[in-house]
Amino acid sequence: MGKEGLQVIHAGYCKTGTKSVNAMLTQLGYKVCDAPEAIYRHWEDWERIANGEKPNEVLQKLFGAGNPDEYTACVDLPHFAFWEILLKQFPDAKVILAIRDEDKWANSVVKHLAVEREQFKEMGWWRLHSGIYKWVFNHSSRAVGLYMDWIRPLSIGAESRNFYGENMDLYRLKYRQHNQYVMNNCPKDKLLIWRIEDGWEPICKFLGKPVPDGPLPHCNRLGGVIKDLENSVDYQAMVRKQTISIVLRLAIIAATGYGWFKGLVQPHLQVEESMPFNWKMLAAGVAFLFTMRHL
Template structure:
């Protein structure tokens, strides 16, 4: 937590302080893995009347990343405390609905990361919410999809953004912290390509044992409206089920959200270099 506090001082960014209206409780936890129709599920849930927090949201609201990083830190400390008998280690409270509502209070549903990295905590925090385990019937096809997405995102973001521009943009810095701490370290255990299939299988095996069966639906996009509407007690819409977030759409969304931040960071970088060069020239002229 100390490093996060230091980072928040160096790269300050306003965090959300949302509150949940009493008449709009958390209703749906979409806890399936990425690339299993999470964006299509979001579109479907919103058609049914549930504002939904999806994995793209932090890219559009980088301040959310600070809160999510603090939440994953608290989750990890709570886990460590459960594994140790050291009384002097201090007390860390488990995450509650109040903690999550700071970032999710405006929504009644979640889908994709970062929420799935808090699956157990969210199930406990929102005991009345229904759980949807969206999945892909073909794991091999899913693994190929994830691998392709990783390659495309690496090409889109590039070394310049990850190593240099993040230092000149609080928004990019916290987006990178979010990806590193939550996606890379927590979900994928340090290696997306090597661990994808194992993580996928273990994620569903765990939730199929721990999620309350009376309010949990195992569902894939091909199942369409009917199972979702039955679970949620909603009439079936008279329209085709949405199919969102093709690889091309994902790239467009990321580019639209990241490049304005990268452009501003480039400007700050250039201005910094100009100031440093001017200062160096002035000092050289005085000492010559």
């Protein structure tokens, strides 16, 4: 398994056991693309999809047969919102719709949002101070901005103006609408409606897999998604790149300031007749802009 392309589409809403489904599919031998991979590894692809730049070709690149990451399944955002488009692109795939008691789901959403606001500060920085955030965090802000302005609204719709509140009536409506739409429009032979208490057997029968020994994996309890994100190799790689960029920019600013103070770098452009431009200042500016874009 690994070269066949997309075989399983998890259409279940966020907070319906997506991390548990990820663990189950992984245990069954699938290579799963989850939200962290979509946001921090493939954000440029999803930005092209968001902008309508040959989106079907991008989806084939991400999930088609022989895709570079060998994905055969997808869960969580933004994938569940694209289940119908993905199924058209990959008609041999099967769709799993995980559902949950609405009140329990709503309580879980409220707790999850509280954990995000407390621990995942980048989200608040983007929503409330995006101008400064984009300048300081020039690399990570691209992925976070796409998530906050396009991917995240696929789930919860328009977010509260102050970032710290939620209108659960609207969230509940979107949850019901999504589930009902999947039930009404997905071909019955392609769809499994599943609750986490149903256990292994329905999913294994639906996918033609033997039932594994041992209990069902339970993941992402009590806001563990934040810890999972911190352990993501893609998130760690972006943090490292962002840290290097910030350190280099601070070093350039410090070196330029020191040189200016010591008279090694003059504030004006014309230094002498034989050197009409201050190449040191120009080099510092070019290096600074390069780190903003590439490092």
